[in-house]
Amino acid sequence: MAQKRKSLIKIKPKKFKDGEVVKVSFMVMHPMATGTTKNKKTKELIPAKFINSVKFNYNGKEITNMTVWEALSTNPVFTTYMKINGKGKLTVTYTDNTGEVNEKSKKIKPKG
Amino acid sequence: MMQRRDFFKKLGVVAAVSAVAPVMSFAGDKPKSKNAMSYATAVNAITGGKTPKKSAKVKLKVPEIAENGAVVPVTVNVESPMTSRDYVKAIHILASKNFNARCIDVNLTPANGKAMFSTRIKLGGTQEVSALVELSNGDFLIATQSVKVTIGGCG
Numbered sequence: 553m554a555q556k557r558k559s560l561i562k563i564k565p566k567k568f569k570d571g572e573v574v575k576v577s578f579m580v581m582h583p584m585a586t587g588t589t590k591n592k593k594t595k596e597l598i599p600a601k602f603i604n605s606v607k608f609n610y611n612g613k614e615i616t617n618m619t620v621w622e623a624l625s626t627n628p629v630f631t632t633y634m635k636i637n638g639k640g641k642l643t644v645t646y647t648d649n650t651g652e653v654n655e656k657s658k659k660i661k662p663k664g
Numbered sequence: 665m666m667q668r669r670d671f672f673k674k675l676g677v678v679a680a681v682s683a684v685a686p687v688m689s690f691a692g693d694k695p696k697s698k699n700a701m702s703y704a705t706a707v708n709a710i711t712g713g714k715t716p717k718k719s720a721k722v723k724l725k726v727p728e729i730a731e732n733g734a735v736v737p738v739t740v741n742v743e744s745p746m747t748s749r750d751y752v753k754a755i756h757i758l759a760s761k762n763f764n765a766r767c768i769d770v771n772l773t774p775a776n777g778k779a780m781f782s783t784r785i786k787l788g789g790t791q792e793v794s795a796l797v798e799l800s801n802g803d804f805l806i807a808t809q810s811v812k813v814t815i816g817g818c819g
Contacts, residue, residue: 615773615775618768618769619768621699621764622786623764623766623785623787624767624784624785625734628783629782629784630783631781631782631783632780633777633778634776635775
């Protein structure tokens with residue numbers, strides 16, 4: 553069951569050359585419910601819903617893969633570095649503990 | 665008449681009860697998570713019995729006092745050339761007193777170019793945050809810092 557979620561891939565600096573190492577941040581709007589908190593009004597448990605795994609793919613090659621547990625904040629941010637290696641596409645795939653799979657991609661165009 | 669000695673004894677008992685009581689009720693109310701894991705078992709599961717070395721190569725950046733435990737920024741920087749022979753294999757972020765000590769496991773490759781990871785985590789209370797780093801030659805490095813949390817964020 554795929555749901556539309558707001559997500560964003562940011563690359564810093566915006567203009568980069570081939571072979572440069574750039575900062576990549578990935579942000580998602582996700583509740584990241586731990587399953588131990590209660591709704592304050594109804595006193596009912598909020599069921600667990602958190603991101604399980606995040607994978608960074610660049611031109612079909614896996615760069616980084618992460619196993620995520622409950623303790624990340626709501627609307628998490630994942631920031632790492634990446635080496636630019638020619639024109640291509642960066643795809644981030646993220647999976648939920650409820651089986652929700654989503655994807656976000658960004659084109660990469662090095663200049664010079 | 666109450667003796668000075670007795671007074672202090674009573675004071676001690678009252679203090680002990682009031683200190684223990686809220687902790688007990690807190691623990692009783694909490695539903696257990698499937699993924700609950702203590703800090704020691706988490707470290708053991710990652711390292712496979714090896715003891716991680718403390719190292720200055722791992723730079724952990726966490727605020728010493730976090731006003732809000734729900735959003736605590738964590739940055740881990742590791743000095744490494746990141747070549748195919750010598751690189752950082754994985755970065756694990758652990759929180760010692762969360763019900764699940766493991767926060768995130770990041771598996772890096774030489775294609776990252778730089779061994780750095782940053783995110784935001786939830787902390788249930790004042791505790792220690794540590795970064796456990798696995799190198800490509802099988803060594804484990806660790807860096808730890810205590811964080812004071814004013815408002816807990818793990819509910």
